[in-house]
Amino acid sequence: MTEIIGFRGRYMQVCPSRSPPISELKNPLPHFPKCHRASTVTSLLDHRRSDPLPLGAWNRLVVDASLHSRPSLGMDPPSLMPRLPEMCRFPMLGMPPPELVPRVGRIGGDASVEESTVTEQCGGSKGRRRRRDPPSSGGATEDESSKFVSTCSGNELAEAEAKRLKAIKSTDGNDNIKSEAEASSGICNKLAAQNPQTTEPPKQDYIHVRARRGQATDSHSLSERARREKISERMKILQDLVPGCNKVIGKASVLDEIINYIQALQHQVEFLSMKLEAVNSPMNTTIEVFPSKDFSSQRYNTTSSLAYSSQTREYEQGSGTEWLHMQVGGAFERVT
Amino acid sequence: MESKSSTTGNRDNPNRNLHGSKTMMASHFLRALFRIQQTSTSSSSAGRSRRIRRAAYASMAYSAGTRRAWSRALLRKLRSRARLRFPRRLSRAATPQRRDMDQAQVLRKLVPGGPSMDDCKLLEETADYIRFLTTQVRLMQTVMDSVSS
Numbered sequence: 001m002t003e004i005i006g007f008r009g010r011y012m013q014v015c016p017s018r019s020p021p022i023s024e025l026k027n028p029l030p031h032f033p034k035c036h037r038a039s040t041v042t043s044l045l046d047h048r049r050s051d052p053l054p055l056g057a058w059n060r061l062v063v064d065a066s067l068h069s070r071p072s073l074g075m076d077p078p079s080l081m082p083r084l085p086e087m088c089r090f091p092m093l094g095m096p097p098p099e100l101v102p103r104v105g106r107i108g109g110d111a112s113v114e115e116s117t118v119t120e121q122c123g124g125s126k127g128r129r130r131r132r133d134p135p136s137s138g139g140a141t142e143d144e145s146s147k148f149v150s151t152c153s154g155n156e157l158a159e160a161e162a163k164r165l166k167a168i169k170s171t172d173g174n175d176n177i178k179s180e181a182e183a184s185s186g187i188c189n190k191l192a193a194q195n196p197q198t199t200e201p202p203k204q205d206y207i208h209v210r211a212r213r214g215q216a217t218d219s220h221s222l223s224e225r226a227r228r229e230k231i232s233e234r235m236k237i238l239q240d241l242v243p244g245c246n247k248v249i250g251k252a253s254v255l256d257e258i259i260n261y262i263q264a265l266q267h268q269v270e271f272l273s274m275k276l277e278a279v280n281s282p283m284n285t286t287i288e289v290f291p292s293k294d295f296s297s298q299r300y301n302t303t304s305s306l307a308y309s310s311q312t313r314e315y316e317q318g319s320g321t322e323w324l325h326m327q328v329g330g331a332f333e334r335v336t
Numbered sequence: 337m338e339s340k341s342s343t344t345g346n347r348d349n350p351n352r353n354l355h356g357s358k359t360m361m362a363s364h365f366l367r368a369l370f371r372i373q374q375t376s377t378s379s380s381s382a383g384r385s386r387r388i389r390r391a392a393y394a395s396m397a398y399s400a401g402t403r404r405a406w407s408r409a410l411l412r413k414l415r416s417r418a419r420l421r422f423p424r425r426l427s428r429a430a431t432p433q434r435r436d437m438d439q440a441q442v443l444r445k446l447v448p449g450g451p452s453m454d455d456c457k458l459l460e461e462t463a464d465y466i467r468f469l470t471t472q473v474r475l476m477q478t479v480m481d482s483v484s485s
Contacts, residue, residue: 227456230456231455231456231459234456234459234460234463235459237459237463238459238462238463238466241463241466241467241470242466252439255439255440255443256439258443258462258466259439259442259443259446261466262443262446262447262462262465262466262469263446265466265469265470265473266446266469268473269389269392269393269469269472269473269476270385270389272392272473272476272477272480273385273386273388273389273392273476274385274388275480276369276385276388276476276479276480276483277381277384277385277388278381278385279480279483279484280369280372280373280384280483
């Protein structure tokens with residue numbers, strides 16, 4: 001415990017006293033209470049605003065945030081927890097200069113750049129070990145923090161960071177990242193309203209999702225929320241696919257519509273297969289089983305990829321149904 | 337087989353590009369139809385329609401490839417020569433209570449490969465399945481029209 005505090009003390013030492021007053025931040029963050037740790041972080045952010053810091057600052061920030069957000073360490077009052085991860089998202093918001101976003105996004109690429117800065121920030125190996133050892137018991141949030149944290153080890157920074165960030169990206173990283181970002185509640189809700197589209201850095205290294213104010217931040221509800229958002233996203237896609245689904249509201253009725261639609265489609269396949277069988281049978285060459293369609297209502301054009309349709313047209317226009325059998329054979333032959 | 341590059345007009349979303357699969361679906365289905373027509377001149381009409389239906393689902397699954405869980409399950413079902421089970425028309429009347437709590441279960445019965453998926457994946461596979469099903473139905477209708485007119 002003391003080591004951590006000591007680390008943080010070092011943290012504060014490293015951040016030069018360029019910290020502008022917190023009142024500067026008051027406008028975007030009306031709820032931002034004063035806390036010396038938080039002020040450290042905001043000072044970093046303010047640096048970013050006025051003078052873009054190297055990416056190491058972002059790492060520092062995340063490290064600090066991860067420290068704060070780890071419940072197993074138990075050192076932080078729970079009031080701090082919501083605040084710090086939201087700092088993580090400041091670069092995503094309109095506050096910092098936009099060039100920082102690509103910087104943040106390049107967190108894997110510029111490993112060498114951060115290496116030196118982060119190394120000095122990470123302090124002694126004790127701090128490193130301390131951060132790495134606690135298992136990521138909290139699930140996704142912990143994973144993210146531990147991932148960022150473990151990159152503090154200066155030696156393997158380059159590969160580790162790249163590896164982990166690739167892991168973040170490649171695995172179902174969206175969920176993890178979302179849940180990490182969702183760990184904070186509160187102020188960022190308002191900022192989210194202002195900057196709804198800045199959730200994704202241009203290089204799409206990770207996606208942050210705004211958490212809503214006052215929602216629980218434990219890992220279970222985080223993953224639950226991520227899961228629910230995935231499901232609602234897919235429901236939206238389904239609603240676009242199924243005609244007439246936009247009119248109903250409510251997951252149950254949408255699902256009903258979808259179920260009905262699938263059943264209708266399957267029945268249609270059966271019906272059409274019976275029809276096709278009837279049309280193709282050699283008995284029906286003289287019988288016109290189905291009312292002849294007028295040529296104007298051709299449905300060829302609606303389905304684009306049928307090669308034979310234009311070719312069989314010349315067949316069908318010329319002959320009657322007694323040639324149906326040969327037409328069909330010819331059409332199929334031509335196609336294949 | 338020449339590839340059709342004409343636009344459909346209703347499927348211009350980037351993640352719903354079915355052009356390649358439409359071509360494959362059409363060629364596979366037509367080939368299967370031709371085969372059925374040639375080989376089963378004397379079999380019963382029910383058997384032929386069953387075969388045509390099976391060919392429809394086969395071309396659907398074949399053009400979807402093995403990327404999708406539903407197409408894999410469908411191909412498995414077709415290859416094992418099991419009877420393809422489809423919702424009978426009477427079952428709709430048999431279940432008046434439509435708003436059952438286990439809509440996901442109903443959906444799982446409909447979509448091939450359903451029972452072995454979690455809800456999230458189920459919705460994804462449902463969307464893909466619907467896309468391919470609509471394409472297949474449209475294909476069959478076109479074949480129908482061109483053959484009968």
